[in-house]
Amino acid sequence: MSETIILADLHLREDAPHITQHLLALEARLLKADALYILGDFVEVWVGDDAPIPTHIQPAFDLLKRLSDAGVPLFFQHGNRDFMIGSALATRLGFSLLPDVYVTELYGHRVALLHGDTLCTDDLPYQAMRRKLRHPVVRFVLRHLPLKTRLNLATQLRERSKQATGQKTDGIMDVNNHAVSQTMQQQGVNVLIHGHTHRPAIHQETHGLRAVLGDWEKGAVLLSVQSTGLSLERIHAHDPQQLAYEPWPKEG
Numbered sequence: 001m002s003e004t005i006i007l008a009d010l011h012l013r014e015d016a017p018h019i020t021q022h023l024l025a026l027e028a029r030l031l032k033a034d035a036l037y038i039l040g041d042f043v044e045v046w047v048g049d050d051a052p053i054p055t056h057i058q059p060a061f062d063l064l065k066r067l068s069d070a071g072v073p074l075f076f077q078h079g080n081r082d083f084m085i086g087s088a089l090a091t092r093l094g095f096s097l098l099p100d101v102y103v104t105e106l107y108g109h110r111v112a113l114l115h116g117d118t119l120c121t122d123d124l125p126y127q128a129m130r131r132k133l134r135h136p137v138v139r140f141v142l143r144h145l146p147l148k149t150r151l152n153l154a155t156q157l158r159e160r161s162k163q164a165t166g167q168k169t170d171g172i173m174d175v176n177n178h179a180v181s182q183t184m185q186q187q188g189v190n191v192l193i194h195g196h197t198h199r200p201a202i203h204q205e206t207h208g209l210r211a212v213l214g215d216w217e218k219g220a221v222l223l224s225v226q227s228t229g230l231s232l233e234r235i236h237a238h239d240p241q242q243l244a245y246e247p248w249p250k251e252g
C-alpha cells in the first residue's frame with residue numbers, strides 16, 4: 001500500500017518522553033511512505049535553530065534526519081508553537097519549509113494543508129497576538145535577541161496562553177465555518193487538512209472534506225492519504241485504531 005503520512009501537534013517536550021516514543025515506533029512505516037507532512041506544533045516550544053534541543057526530544061529530530069537520508073520527502077509547516085523553526089534546521093534535517101497555506105496534489109487530488117490556527121477566527125485576542133508575533137519586523141527582532149531572553153519570552157507566552165485558553169469556551173477555540181468555506185473556495189480544493197484544534201475527525205463540509213489531526217497524548221495520530229481515500233488513525237503501542245475513513249470526494 002502506497003501512502004502519504006500527515007501529522008501535527010505532537011507538542012514534543014522534555015517532560016513528555018512518551019510522545020517521542022510514539023513517533024519512534026512509527027519509523028518502519030514512515031520509511032516506506034511516499035512523503036511525510038508535519039503540519040506544525042511538532043515541538044511545544046522553539047526559540048530558534050541555535051537553541052539546544054532537549055535530550056528527550058532529540059531522538060525525534062534524529063528520526064527526521066534518518067527519513068530524509070533514506071529519501072523520504074519531508075515537508076514542514078509552522079504551527080503557533082514552532083513558527084521560529086528556520087531554514088538552518090530545515091537544511092540540517094533535510095525538510096522543506098512550506099508556506100502557511102499549501103496546496104498540493106496527492107494521488108491526483110488537490111488538497112490544501114495548513115496548521116489550522118488561522119481558521120479559528122472567533123478567537124479575536126489570539127488572532128491579534130498572532131498578527132503581532134508573525135509580523136516580519138517582530139520576527140526579525142525576535143531572531144536577534146539573546147537566547148536567554150528568547151527562552152524567557154517563550155515561557156511567558158506559554159503561561160499567558162494557558163491562562164487565556166482556560167477562560168475561552170469550546171466553540172471559540174474551534175474553527176469558524178465561514179473561514180473553512182472561504183479557504184476551500186479560495187484555494188480551489190475539496191479536501192482541507194489541518195491540526196491545531198486537537199479534535200481528530202473527518203468532517204463533511206459544504207465544499208468537501210475537512211480532515212483534522214489530533215494531539216499525541218494517547219498515542220500517535222496520523223492521517224494516511226492513499227489513492228482510495230483518507231484514513232485517520234491513532235496508534236498506541238503498535239496497535240492501530242481507525243478513527244475515521246473517507247473516500248476522496250467526487251471532483252465537482
Ligand SMILES: [Mn+2]
Nearest residue numbers: 041079080196
Ligand atoms: Mn497549534
